[in-house]
Amino acid sequence: MSSLPSKTPQQTEVIMTELVLPNDTNMLNNLLGGRLMHWIDIAAALAARRHAGRICVTASVDEISFDKPLHLGDVIKLYACVNRAFRTSMEVGVKTTRVEDDGEVVANTAYLTFVALDDDRKPMPVAALIPQTEDEKRRFDEAGMRREARLRHRENIHTLREQLHSSHGE
Amino acid sequence: MSSLPSKTPQQTEVIMTELVLPNDTNMLNNLLGGRLMHWIDIAAALAARRHAGRICVTASVDEISFDKPLHLGDVIKLYACVNRAFRTSMEVGVKTTRVEDDGEVVANTAYLTFVALDDDRKPMPVAALIPQTEDEKRRFDEAGMRREARLRHRENIHTLREQLHSSHGE
Amino acid sequence: MSSLPSKTPQQTEVIMTELVLPNDTNMLNNLLGGRLMHWIDIAAALAARRHAGRICVTASVDEISFDKPLHLGDVIKLYACVNRAFRTSMEVGVKTTRVEDDGEVVANTAYLTFVALDDDRKPMPVAALIPQTEDEKRRFDEAGMRREARLRHRENIHTLREQLHSSHGE
């Protein structure tokens, strides 16, 4: 872990508001998945940059689930926040809501991993992230679980492929 | 499973070629993550549509890993293919390559889940997908593993949140 | 004034975060004025909509002053808020800042007038806006001054044109 001064999740928060215009929709008048992903990616990159103090690039999209469709004319808000910092990478969570007259409805949750780049565009260590609230601690723990699940899954896939190769004499 | 005639993965294949233009890049002259996600989403949606014979919507992005950066001026190809059909959903795999003078280099692999919609925009059953080649069978098996890992992970998260709630007396 | 329940300026606030990408710049690598105006217009329209609970359309842009140039790669934030409600129109103020590592710098201030539309797309009365804080009261007063200055200026222009017409015997 870097010797940089640690931060809290709240210090990394980024809020975006977007209006779904015709340019953003498909032929069902729904928000294009790829357009939402673009907004999620930008919001998450900015949250990572607030943590790292450097330009950050997307290493992976770990999970985006589209729970509620978003439509032409909807006002949507994106809340991005670093959930956990590892050595050179950070998990960022992005919650997307649809703004109604009487509040907001969660439409989508996304988790992405970002890496901070040094001047030679190589990954560089980032500061520690110290969760403060109960909710921040839960998200910190879940980020760890997601990471473990990913590593375990990759190992399983690797084993499967090895077996296939050996059974085929490759 | 629906009584529709089954298909093979190859029958669902979609090929896209894109040139990375200034409009697609960030201030490092790298392809914007969100732009690539948009292309991946379109290619995957079209592959799902070829399988289902219906308009399909993105249910989730399960994994996108950015292994090689893509740059201004790069020619990239996307190969999308349905890996496995479940009852109303399909896993689509998208491989992105950078075209070099002497061949193609894999830059990115993505897995997304799509759902076919009936005329009332409700999820509807899709035809079976029957893998033919060794490679198609491997992708079919891995799609099952990804699905299981996702379900297991969701359960773990659910258990963690339950524990948090009970320990707080909520 | 309408009999709708009044609101406070804070209840109308809209926050947008944007990253200046190549697509948004001119050949000096500065943010295009027109692109910034588009973001200002959207943020202001959403603030007006929060106040009126209806879709609102831009009646006029009353003042936008570009004090600091914004550049490729800058992270900018827009804060929009209704300053004052008249009978069917609202003045919205939008402050644009550039996000630096150690805080935000104001780059731009804009004032726009919006009108709420009823189902026949005719202007309709809006609720009262009751400023609470010192700052909100100042903005409320300044909105009145801007309106008066505008009306007075229009009258002067009108008089000038009348004089021209009469001196030319038209």
Add this chain to the structure above:
Amino acid sequence: MSSLPSKTPQQTEVIMTELVLPNDTNMLNNLLGGRLMHWIDIAAALAARRHAGRICVTASVDEISFDKPLHLGDVIKLYACVNRAFRTSMEVGVKTTRVEDDGEVVANTAYLTFVALDDDRKPMPVAALIPQTEDEKRRFDEAGMRREARLRHRENIHTLREQLHSSHGE
């Protein structure tokens, strides 16, 4: 005033024609205010550049009033022209019309201030603008009135803020 050869307003005129496409509209099928502002800004910047012979940047938008809504499929024309040159700045007027089968209807009038930049991107003196026709002279005079009204208004705002500060002991 610079020693550059003076120009007439007509020598600075820029004409743009645009077709309102779906990409340019909101969910009411009206032209987006921000899109029109972008076109106005480009037309005005080009008129300023014709006068100054240099790249010019937007210093302020002084007034845009949206008198008639513009719709999907409308053909619109923009006429931009420098109204008056000050020392390093220029007022540009932009008239927007909707083209009908039997003529054009004025939909919008805008006034913007531009500044010419030298090679170090500092404001530089511009040539004199000598109005020729009655109409050009009227626009020249009105530009002066707008400028005065702006300066007077800024002073009033300044006074108000001073009073607020002193009454609060700041």
Add this chain to the structure above:
Amino acid sequence: MSSLPSKTPQQTEVIMTELVLPNDTNMLNNLLGGRLMHWIDIAAALAARRHAGRICVTASVDEISFDKPLHLGDVIKLYACVNRAFRTSMEVGVKTTRVEDDGEVVANTAYLTFVALDDDRKPMPVAALIPQTEDEKRRFDEAGMRREARLRHRENIHTLREQLHSSHGE
């Protein structure tokens, strides 16, 4: 030929001015061919619409020759004009120039064929176009030559294909 009142080429003229922004360029900082074609197509469609008084659709692009490259930051003008009306179709010529400080340089000439649509979106007869000036008459004649050359060429291609088919016993 329709019984509609005839028009002159000049009555159909459309002038567009565009600034080449980063969004419009390729990785050589040249204007994208496809972007220029888009502008040419819009300008030509509007000229055809001025002649026909109806929405017109592109039937063919007959010739576009790119004589001078256009670059980031260039100001370009497009002049579109109907050259000749046939029964239901019109040839539109579009000249593209680069605006220099001391005049304009022709960068590109394009010829397109448009068809006017009736309310059922079927081709409908258009009014006669009566050239007035020497230049308009030359363009009228050349439009006829282009049409003849196209028809002759299509016949040659047809003959070639027939020969191929018969020599292969098809």
Add this chain to the structure above:
Amino acid sequence: MSSLPSKTPQQTEVIMTELVLPNDTNMLNNLLGGRLMHWIDIAAALAARRHAGRICVTASVDEISFDKPLHLGDVIKLYACVNRAFRTSMEVGVKTTRVEDDGEVVANTAYLTFVALDDDRKPMPVAALIPQTEDEKRRFDEAGMRREARLRHRENIHTLREQLHSSHGE
């Protein structure tokens, strides 16, 4: 002809798949001609680049005929292929189809000429293209006919203009 190793047409083939989104349509919900031209231009430029191994620029659009309208929601495929290589230029053919459930329908055929650029952005010789199949040979021959027809037509136009000039004493 260059001493570079020759290629076959198939080695230059580029396949693009596009979905017609609202952003790509006009007010009739038809694909914009200019948007299709942009896709055709990109596909053709990439095919030329595959042949030449260099960045290529559009020299001319020789013919695009729009035989079938394309609509919002259509899936379209573009097949680009070099038809014939001349000394420094190449003719590229692009076929556009609409993908139906039971196959593809040809909507459009286009022929463009590209030039390969050396490091000083001057035209440079390209390798020979050796057609293999009957179909490739036919396209090779037709490319020659198109070129001849173009040259003959230019000569005719040139003669016409000379006559006009002399008859006017210019």
